[in-house]
Structure formats: C-alpha cells, structure tokens
Amino acid sequence: MEQASATAVINARGIVTGWSDGARTLTGYPAEEAVGRSVAALLAEPPSTTALAALAGPLVLRHRDGTPLPLTVRACPVLGADGAPDGYVLTAAPVTAPSLAEQAFQQASMSLSVFDTGQRYLRLNDVACRVMGVPEDVLIGRFFPESVEDAEHSHSFLNNLRLVAETGRPVRYNSWAGAPALNREHAWSIEMWPLKDDSGGVTGVALAAFDSTEQYLAQQRLALLNEAAAGIGTTLDVVRTAEELVEILVPRYADFASVDLLPWVLGADEPPPSPDGEIVLRRVAHGSVVEGTPGAAVRLGQTDVYEPSSPPVRALREGRAVRSQAGEPDFVRWVADRNARSPEGIPYRKGVHSMIAVPLRARGTTLGVAVGVRMAHPDDYAADDAVLAEELASRAAVCIDNARRFARERSTALALQHSLLPRDLPGQAAVEVAHRYLPSGSLAGIGGDWFDVIPLSGSRVALVVGDVVGHGIPSSATMGRLCTAVRTLADVDLPPDELLTHLDDLVTHLATDDTGDEVAELGATCLYAVYDPVSRRLAMATAGHPPPAVVLPDGTASLVPMTAGPPLGVGGLPFEAVELELPEGATVALYTDGLIEDRDRDVDHATAELCRALTTSAESLDALCDAVLKAVMPDEPSDDVALLLVRTRALGADRVATWDIEPDPAHVAGARQAATEQLTAWGLDEEAFVTELVVSELVTNAIRYGEPPIQLRLIRDRALICEVSDASSTSPHLRRAHAYDEGGRGLLLVAQLTQRWGSRQTGSGKTIWAEQPLPPPD
Numbered sequence: 001m002e003q004a005s006a007t008a009v010i011n012a013r014g015i016v017t018g019w020s021d022g023a024r025t026l027t028g029y030p031a032e033e034a035v036g037r038s039v040a041a042l043l044a045e046p047p048s049t050t051a052l053a054a055l056a057g058p059l060v061l062r063h064r065d066g067t068p069l070p071l072t073v074r075a076c077p078v079l080g081a082d083g084a085p086d087g088y089v090l091t092a093a094p095v096t097a098p099s100l101a102e103q104a105f106q107q108a109s110m111s112l113s114v115f116d117t118g119q120r121y122l123r124l125n126d127v128a129c130r131v132m133g134v135p136e137d138v139l140i141g142r143f144f145p146e147s148v149e150d151a152e153h154s155h156s157f158l159n160n161l162r163l164v165a166e167t168g169r170p171v172r173y174n175s176w177a178g179a180p181a182l183n184r185e186h187a188w189s190i191e192m193w194p195l196k197d198d199s200g201g202v203t204g205v206a207l208a209a210f211d212s213t214e215q216y217l218a219q220q221r222l223a224l225l226n227e228a229a230a231g232i233g234t235t236l237d238v239v240r241t242a243e244e245l246v247e248i249l250v251p252r253y254a255d256f257a258s259v260d261l262l263p264w265v266l267g268a269d270e271p272p273p274s275p276d277g278e279i280v281l282r283r284v285a286h287g288s289v290v291e292g293t294p295g296a297a298v299r300l301g302q303t304d305v306y307e308p309s310s311p312p313v314r315a316l317r318e319g320r321a322v323r324s325q326a327g328e329p330d331f332v333r334w335v336a337d338r339n340a341r342s343p344e345g346i347p348y349r350k351g352v353h354s355m356i357a358v359p360l361r362a363r364g365t366t367l368g369v370a371v372g373v374r375m376a377h378p379d380d381y382a383a384d385d386a387v388l389a390e391e392l393a394s395r396a397a398v399c400i401d402n403a404r405r406f407a408r409e410r411s412t413a414l415a416l417q418h419s420l421l422p423r424d425l426p427g428q429a430a431v432e433v434a435h436r437y438l439p440s441g442s443l444a445g446i447g448g449d450w451f452d453v454i455p456l457s458g459s460r461v462a463l464v465v466g467d468v469v470g471h472g473i474p475s476s477a478t479m480g481r482l483c484t485a486v487r488t489l490a491d492v493d494l495p496p497d498e499l500l501t502h503l504d505d506l507v508t509h510l511a512t513d514d515t516g517d518e519v520a521e522l523g524a525t526c527l528y529a530v531y532d533p534v535s536r537r538l539a540m541a542t543a544g545h546p547p548p549a550v551v552l553p554d555g556t557a558s559l560v561p562m563t564a565g566p567p568l569g570v571g572g573l574p575f576e577a578v579e580l581e582l583p584e585g586a587t588v589a590l591y592t593d594g595l596i597e598d599r600d601r602d603v604d605h606a607t608a609e610l611c612r613a614l615t616t617s618a619e620s621l622d623a624l625c626d627a628v629l630k631a632v633m634p635d636e637p638s639d640d641v642a643l644l645l646v647r648t649r650a651l652g653a654d655r656v657a658t659w660d661i662e663p664d665p666a667h668v669a670g671a672r673q674a675a676t677e678q679l680t681a682w683g684l685d686e687e688a689f690v691t692e693l694v695v696s697e698l699v700t701n702a703i704r705y706g707e708p709p710i711q712l713r714l715i716r717d718r719a720l721i722c723e724v725s726d727a728s729s730t731s732p733h734l735r736r737a738h739a740y741d742e743g744g745r746g747l748l749l750v751a752q753l754t755q756r757w758g759s760r761q762t763g764s765g766k767t768i769w770a771e772q773p774l775p776p777p778d
Contacts, residue, residue, distance in 0.1 A: 005020065005022040005091075006020060006022035006023040006025070006026040006027075006091065006092045006093065007020040007022060007023060007089065007090065007091050007092075008020065008023050008034070008039075008089075008090045008092070009078075009087060009088070009089055009090070010039050010087055010088055010090065011086065011087040012085065012086055012087055014038055014039050014040060015036065015037070015038055015039070016034050016035050016036065016037055016038075016039055016042075017035060017036075017087065018035065019031040019034040019035050023092070026069075026071075026092065026094065027042070027061060027063060027064060027069065028063050028064030028065060029042070029064050033064075042061050042062060043059070043060065043061055043062065044060045044061060044062040044068045044069070045060045045068075047059050048137055048140075049141075051073075051137075051140065051141065052141075053141040053142075055074065055075040055076070055077070055088075056073070056074040056075065056122075056141075057072075057073065057137075057140055057141070058070065058071070058072060058073075058095070058137070059071050059072070059073040059092070061092075069094070070094070070095040071092040071093065071094060071095065072092065072093050072094075072095055073090055073091070073092045074090070074091050074092075075088040075089070075090050076088060076089045076090075076091075105123070105125050106125045106126055107125070107126065108125055108127065108208075109127065110127060110208050110209060110210045110211070111125070111127045111128040111131050111208070111209040111210075111211075112124070112125040112127070112128060112206070112207070112208050113125070113128045113206070113207050113209075114195070114204055114205070114206050114207075115144065115161055115165075115204060115205045115206075115207070116203070116204050116205075117165040117202060117203065117204060117205070118143070119143060119144045119145075119158060119161045119162065119165070119205075120141055120142060120143055120144070121139040121140050121141065121142050121144070121147075122140065122204060123136070123140075124136045124139060124140075128209075131179045131180075131209075132147060132179065132180050133179075133180045134147075134180075144157070144158055144161065145158060147180070148179075148180065149178075149180075151177070151178075153175050153176070153177035153178075154177075156173075156175065157175070157177075157190075160173065160190075160192055161192065161205055161207075164192045164193065164194050164202075164205045165194070165202055165204075165205050168194045168196070168200075168202050169194070170191065170192060170193040170194065171190075171191070171192045171193075172189075172190070172191045172192075173190055174187065174188065174189055174190070174212075175187075175188045175190060176188075176216070186211055186213045187211070187212045187213045187215070187216030187217075188209045188210065188211060188212065189209070189210040189212045190207060190208070190209045190210075191207065191208050191209075192205055192206070192207040193205070193206055193207075194206075217384070220252070221384070221388045224248065224252060224253065224388065224392070225388070225391060225392065225395075227248060228245075228248045228392050228395055228396070229395065231244055231247070231248055232244045232245055232248060232395055232396050232399050233395075233396075233398075233399030233402065233403075235403070236402060236403045236406040236407070237403055237407075238261070238265065238266060238284070238400055238403040238404055238407065239284050239285065240403075241396065241399045241400050241403050242259035242261070242284045242285035242396070242400065243259075243284075243285040243287075244396075244399075245257075245259055245285070245370060245392065245393075245396040246258070246259060246285045246286060246287040247287065248392065249287075249370070249372055249392070250287045250288060250289060251289045253372060253385070253388070253389075253392075254356075254372030254373055254374060254377070255288060255289050255373060255374050255375045255376050255377055256286070256287070256288040256289070256293070256295060256296075256372070256373040256375070257286065257287055257288075257370065257371065257372045257373070258283060258285065258286035258287075258296065258298075258370070258371045259283075259284055259285040259286070259360070259368060259369075259370050259371075259396075260281035260282060260283050260284070260298075260304065260312065260368050260369055260370075260371070261281065261282055261284050261360070261367055261368035261400070262279075262280075262281060262282075262366070262367060262368055263280060263281075263282050263303065265367050265368060265400070265404055266282065266284070266404075271365050271366075278305050278306060278307060278308065278313075279305075279306050279312075279313050279316060280303050280304070280305055280306075281303065281304055281306060281312070281368060281369065282301070282302070282303045282304075283296075283298045283299065283300055283301065283302055283303075283304065284300070284301075284368075285300070286298075286300065288348070289376065290348055294344070294345055294348050295342075295345040295348030295349050296342070296345065297337075297338040297341040297342035297345060298341075298342075307333075307337075309330055309333065310330070310333075310334055310337075311324045311330060311331075311334060311355060311356075311357040311371070312357045312369040312371060314330075314357070315357035315358055315359045315369050316359050316366055316369055318359075319359055319361060319366075320358075320359070320386075320390065321356055321357070321358040321359075321386040321387075321389045321390050321393075322356070322357045322358075323354070323355075323356050323380075323381045323382075323385075323386055324354070324355050324356075324357075325353065325354050325380050325381075326352070326353040326354065331355065334355070335349065335352060349375070350375070351375040351376065352373055352374070352375045353374060353375070353380060354373070354374045354377075354379075354380040354381045355371060355372065355373045355374070355381070356371070356372045356381040356385065356386060356389055357369055357370070357371045358370050358371075358372075358386075358389040358390055358392075358393040359393065360393050360396060360397035360400060361393075361394070361397050362394075362397040362398045362400065362401035363398075363401060365401065367397055367400055367401060367404070368400075370389070370392075370393050370396070372389065429459060429533060429649055429651065429717045429718055430459055430460060430461040430531055430532075430533040430648075430649060431453075431461055431463075431531060431533075431646045431647060431648055431649060432621055432646070432647040432649065433453050433621070433644070433645070433646055433647075434620070434621035434622045434624070434625045434644075434645045435451060435625070435642075435643065435644045435645070436625045436626075436629060436641070436642070436643045437449065437451070437640070437641070437642050437643075438629070438633070438637070438640065438641045438642075439640050448466075448467060448468025448469070448475030448476060448478055448479035448524070448640075449465075449466070449467050449468075449479070449592045449594065449639075449640040449641070449642040450464075450465075450466050450467075450468075450479045450482070450483050450642065451464060451465045451466075451590065451642045451644045452464040452483060452486065452487065453644070453646075454486075454487055454490045454491075456490065456493060456530065457493060457721070457723075457758055457760055457767075457769045457771075458532065458534065458715060458721060458723060458767070458769060459532075459533050459534065459651060459715055459717040459721060460530055460531060460532045460533070461530070461531050461533075462490045462528065462529070462530050463527075463528075463529040463530075463531065463540075463588070463590055463644065463646055464483075464486050464490075464526065464527070464528055464529075465526070465527045465545065465590040465591065465592060465642060465644055466479070466482060466483075466486075466524055466525060466526040466527070466545070466592075467524060467525050467526075467545065467592045467593060467594075467640075467642075468482065468523075468524045469523040469524060478510065478524070479524075481506075481510065482503065482506070482507070482524060482526070482568075485503060485506050486499070486503065486526070486528065489502050489503065490528075491758075492760075493758075493760030493761065494761075495530075495539065495541075495577060496528045496529060496530060496539055496540050496541035496575075496577050497541040497574070497575040497576060497577040499528050499541075500526060500528055500541050500542075500543045500565070500568070500575040501574075501575060503526060503528075503543070503568055504543065504566075504568050504569065504570070504571060504575075505571070507523065507524055507568040507569040508569055508571045510569075523567050523568060523569040523570075524543075524567065524568040524569065525542075525543055525544040525545040525567050525568065525593075526542070526543045526544075526545055526568055527540065527541075527542045527543075527545040527546075527547075527548065527590055528540065528541055528542075529541075529548070529588075529590070531582075531588075531646070531648060533648070533649055533650050533651045534650075534651050534656055534715065535581075536581055536582055536583070536584065536648065536650050537579055537580070537581050537582070538579065538580055538581075538582050538588065538648075539577055539578070539579040540560070540562070540577065540578055540579075541562075541565065541575045541576060541577040541578070542562060542563075542564050542565050542575075543564075543565045543566065543567055543568045543575060544564055544565060544566055544567030544568070545564070545592075545593075546564075546591065546592075546593055546596065546607075547559045547560045547561070547562050547564070548560050548588050548589055548590045548591075549588070549589040549607075549610055549611055549614055550580075550582070550586060550587070550588050550589075551586065551587040551588075551589070551611075551614045551615055552582075552583065552586050553583055553584075553585045553586060555615050556615075557611040557612070557614045557615050558611065559607065559611070560578065560580065561578075562576070562578040563576045563578075582648050583648075584648060584649060584650040585647065585648065585649075586647070586648045587614065587621075587624075587645060587646065587647050587648075588645070588646045588647075588648070589610070589614055589628070589643070589644070589645055589646075590643075590644040590645075590646070591610075591641070591642060591643045591644070592639075592640065592641060592642040592643075593639065594637055594638075594639035594640050594641040594642075595610065595629075595632055595633060595641045595642075595643060596610060596632065597639070598634045598637070598638060598639075599638065600634075601634060606632060609631060609632050610628065610632045612631070613627060613628045613631035613632055614628060616631075621645050621647055624645060625643060625645055628643060628645075629641070629643060651715065651717065655715065655716045655717070656713065656714070656715050656716075657674075657675075657678045657713065657714045658711060658712070658713045658714075659671060659674050659711070659712045659713075660709060660710070660711055661699055661702070661703070661710040661711065661712055661724075662710075663703050663708040663710055664703065665700065665703055665704075667699075667703075668696055668699050668700055668703070671695055671696075671699045671712050672692045672695050672696050674712075675688075675691055675692065675695045675712070675714060675722075676688050676691070676692060678714055679691060679714075679720075682716050684716070684720065684774070687720055687772055687774070690753050690754070690772055691714075691720065691722060691772065693749065693750075693753060694722050694750055694753065694754060694770050694772070695712065695722060695724075697746035697747070697749060697750050698712075698722065698724040698746075698750065698768050698770070699712060699724055700746065701724075701732060701746055701747070701768070702724050702725075702726040702768070705728065705730070705732070706726030706727065706728040706730075706765070706766075707726055707727035707728040707765065708726065708727060709726070709727060710724065710725065710726045711723075711724070711725045711726075712724055713725070716774075718774065719755065719771040719772060719773055719774055720771070720772040720773075720774055721769060721770070721771050721772075722769065722770050722771075722772070723767050723768070723769040724767070724768050724769075725762065725764075725765060725766070725767040725768075726765050726766065727764055727765040728765055728766060729761060729765055729766055730766070731759045731761075731766060732747055732759060732768060750770050753772075754770040754771055754772050755771045755772060755773045756770070756771050757769060757770040757771070
C-alpha cells in the first residue's frame, strides 16, 4: 500500500485489532507486532484533547526505529448493534511540507478560518490566530461560542455560520465587533461560504474576515462632516449654533464637549486685540454622555479664566488643534484644575485620558474654542481626529460668525427703525390711536415696515402705513427716508393721490445711482389717508398696499374697496383716491402685508380672520390690537408686522362756527365781532384779543389779494383754529416790511401771536389757518 492508505483498526479499549500494509510501510511495524498492542504504546507523545474531541488532527507516533513520526490522523467510529462506537478506523498520512495553497492560506493578510457543520474549528490561519490570541491547536475541535464572549456580535456570527451550513449559500455582512486578542472593537467585512464534497453535500464552512476599521472610521468621519454641514447653522443664533456643534461631537467624537466664546462675540463690539497671558472665555454650550452634564466644571453662561499653558489657550494662540493625553504635565494640571473647581463632578471625570482643544476661527477672526474629552471612548485623540476637529470647528465658526453678524445687523436695524418710528403719537381730537410693531424673527432680518400719525391743519389727521422691499439696515434706512418724506409732503397738505405721486418720484430717484443705473431691489408700498373730524370724511390712496378694514359702530366689518395702484418706484402710473364718510366711533385698521400674507396661508382667509377679529369685544383699542394680532398673525411670521388701529371722533356743530364774508373791507369789523361773540359762547373770552387780530389780518388779506367766495371758520379743538378760505390758489408768504411800507406786516403779526400757521390748497382755492393754544380743561 501507499503511505496515504495507511489504515489501522482499534477497539473500544484502544487495542489495535487491524493493521494495513500501508501502516507497516509508514511506521515500520509489521502487523504481528502492532496487532494486539495498545495504541498508546505506539505514540511518541500523547495526542491533544482537541484532536481527540474532533477525531482528527496531528499525531506523533514512534517509528519502529525509535524516531518520532509526525502524522495527520483522522478517526471514523465503528458502530455496534446498539449504535454505540465499538471501535475506530484510523487513516493516517505523513506530515509533508506545506503546499503553495497551504502557504497562501496561512500567510493571507486577512483572517481565514474553516469550521465543520457543527460550528467547530477545523483550521485557522496565522492572522486568525493572532485575532483570537491563541495558537491553532488550542482551537481545533472547539465549539465557536466557547472561544468568544457572550455578545450580540458573537450570536450574529454563530447564526450566520449555521445559516451557511444549513442552506449551502454564501453570506456576506459587516460587523463592528471586538475579538479576544484586540483591546478595542474593529470593523469587519466578513464573507462565509460552504465547502462541498463531490456529491454537493456541505462538509464545512470557510470564512474570510477583512479588518476594515480604517475605512470604516474614514467613512464615519465623512458622515460626521456631512451631518455637521446639515446640522450646524440651522439658525442665526450664536448659542444655538454652539449647541449644534456639541450635539455633533457627543457621543461619537467625545464623551464630553464644550464651546467657550470670547465675551465680545456675544455683544455688539468689534473684536479687541488678542490679550496676552490669561484669557477669559464664556461657556455657551456643553454636553456629555451623562444626562445633565454633571461633570462640567463651568456652568452655562459663566466665564472662566484660562491659564496660558492650558490646552484651550494654546489652541487659541497657535490657531490649530492641540491634543493632550493622560500623563502629560499640561493634561494633569488641566484635570487637577477641573477637579479643584468642581469637586462634585470628579466621579464623572473618572477615566479621562485624552482631550483636544480646537480654535473657532472664521474670516481671520478668533471667536472661541471647542474642547472634546474622552473617558469611556478607548482611543486617545490621534492626528486624524485633530484634522476632523479642525474641519468641524471651521464650519461651526463660520456659522457662529454669521450668527454674530446677523445679530449685530439686526440689533442695528432694530435700533434704527425704533428711532424712526413714532414712540408717543401726538394727542388730538380727531381719532383715538393704538398701534403695534413686531419685528420678524426670520433669517431675512428686520424689514422696512413703518406707520405714522401726522396732525394736519383744521384738526385733521394723516394716517400712514408703509412697507419697504427687503430686510436689514438698507431697508430700515430707506424706510427712514420715506417716513421723513411723507411727513414733509403731509406738511404741504397734499391730497392722498398727489402725495403718493410725489413719493413715487422720490423712490424712483432713490433707486437710481449717480451713473443712472437702476437698482432693481428698491421699492415700497404705502397707504396714505386723511381723516377730517368736522366732515367725518376719510380720503385715502394706496400704492400697492393692502386696503384698510373698517368696523362700523353696528359691528359690521369689511375691507374698503379701492384700487391698489402700483408700488412706489414703478413710475408713470396714476394713483386713485377714495373718499368715504364714517360715523363717529368707527374703527379703521391699517396694516402691513406681514399680518395676512405667508407662504402657507391663503390671503383671503387671513383677511376674513382679520375682519372677524376686529369685531371682537375689547376693553380698549390697545386690547383690540393684541386680540387682532393673536387671532390673525402667523405662529412664526416671516415678515415684520405693523398694525395701526384708529377709532374716529367727530367735532359737532357746537365746536365749529362758519361765516361767509362779503369781499368788502367794510365787513372785516363784522367778522371780528362774530368771532368775538362765538368765543364768548365757548367761554374763551381770554383768547378774544389775539383772535380778533388774527381774524382781522386773515380776512383783510383774503379780501385784498384773494378771490371770492370768502369764508371764515373757527374750530374749537385742543387748540383754537382760525381758518379763512378763498378761491385764489396763490399762497401767501412772510416778508419783512420796510419802515415806510403801508402793508406787509399782517402775516408776520399772525406768526408771532399764534402757535403755528400755514396754508393749504383746496379743490376751490386755498385756506390760510392759524392755531392758538388753549389752556387744558380743568
């Protein structure tokens, strides 16, 4: 027989009962010397327990000449009638030099193993032995679960081994798991496939496990960067942005993380020069794997003084990530300082072994520092971690700087806008006024909404609401210019449609620079209205602005039907005025589009809600303002909201007196007498002297320089108003009379005796008016 056919039979007691010629050739023992002997007497050394358990493995016999004979032996049990083994048939082959295939198996750079169908080890290569931490002969024949920890990844591995053995189909999967000889978990790409005999039956399972930890960690770093790109800077809020950075770092990158900013970042100041020595930082965000972050030595909002040698200060000064590990002097001092500052947090700092400090720099400006600390995480911060930290910090710093700039611009725009909007609206008898202005909290910034209430002559009042296109400081500045322009044009007492025409020209000029190039972004809408409490008429015109809503005393509410007109700045198109008579006690609501317009709202539905809200019962006009905003305004308005509520009053016949004057100087005395008698009826005798002079001068000028018909009117309001109207459109003006002039002193005298005076154009001519202050009522 050939050596490969060496066969022996032993009984249950281990006695050799059969011996092949191949066994004789291999061992040198003839059958008569081997049969009847104990198999143990033929061994040069006892077999391993794993080989006995597996009935296969290496075995060392003693050759007949006394030399050791390494063999590879496999045993096959011989069953008796009762099914129990009565003996074994052993086949043996000499151990030969490994083949090229065997060398490839043993020297492969990945872990290779072979299991039988019962999940017992049959073969392992060198890498697999290093991973398991024991030589191959220790594992051969052992059941897989006996060689690993009882963990979820071990159960998954075993289940896949069984699946391949039972189905005969290969399996490929990835696992994040540890191994007996490894001090940390690794990423594994595992492939298992069945080993089949000639008949196709599964005789074992082979597997290859590739350590893909570096690739896995690189993917994790990339995923963390992608998550940071989406998760940091979702709001333009400095503190929230810092919190988002901490949420990215914990727990995957650090067991504890903090963000400390230089104090000026949270204010409106410019960055000061970099200080020498100690640096003061303010804690704005921190987090840890322990809920509540009890291990933090500095509380949120507190400032901390950092020593020059501390890692955070080094990171700030060097402009790069600074790593520090357990045992290093700076690290030891850092931990000792934290423990001294916050002894109650010592248990939560147990096991701290590595930290990293990375500066937050954006656009060449240092804003603060982020710190990461590892305790439960097994690995110290390495060079790759520093690169990742710097990339994360760079992205976060840009977002923090954007938030800081936005906050500064928003604060400036808000301050500018508040300085331009009316604070205390002037008291007058024409209307009762309540108003609200709510700046937008959106990322777009403060808008250019404005409102105003402007007293006019004759106890009339102008009501203005406008909205400039865009947001931020430019819009607030444009709003201020328009607001001033409206007040100037209102002082000229132009009708609403004419005033908007002049304002449209102004916006067109503002939208054109010195070179004549148009700036497309500049534009505005405006609603201008004038209410006369004597006639109880409201005249208004709009330039692209939503129409006002009117609530009558009977509780009915509706929008005023009117032509919107083009927005300011379009140019070349007319504006149309609308006039309506209102009963005393009517409420007019003027507002900007932020109240009713939003991406997710229907304008008609929002307008209907506004009309309903205006009819609700309220103790005061201010309370009605709040009720309207609560009912109509979106939860998160994307634009500024301005609301102006006006409740009309009326000046009855008992407070107004009118006389038609004949265009004859002889009737001036009669006009003075009629005015004096009216003042007596009003109980204003003390004002008679000045009023007589004013009436005399104004009526005389109208007769001398004006055109009939001429009318004198006295209005008793918070001031005593004297008006003289005629059909001439020529406006008077003050001049200084010379010593020998017979006239020219009348208007100068009126200006000196009254609180204010002026003239306004009317549909039939002009009206010259003068106001005298009245003592407040008792």
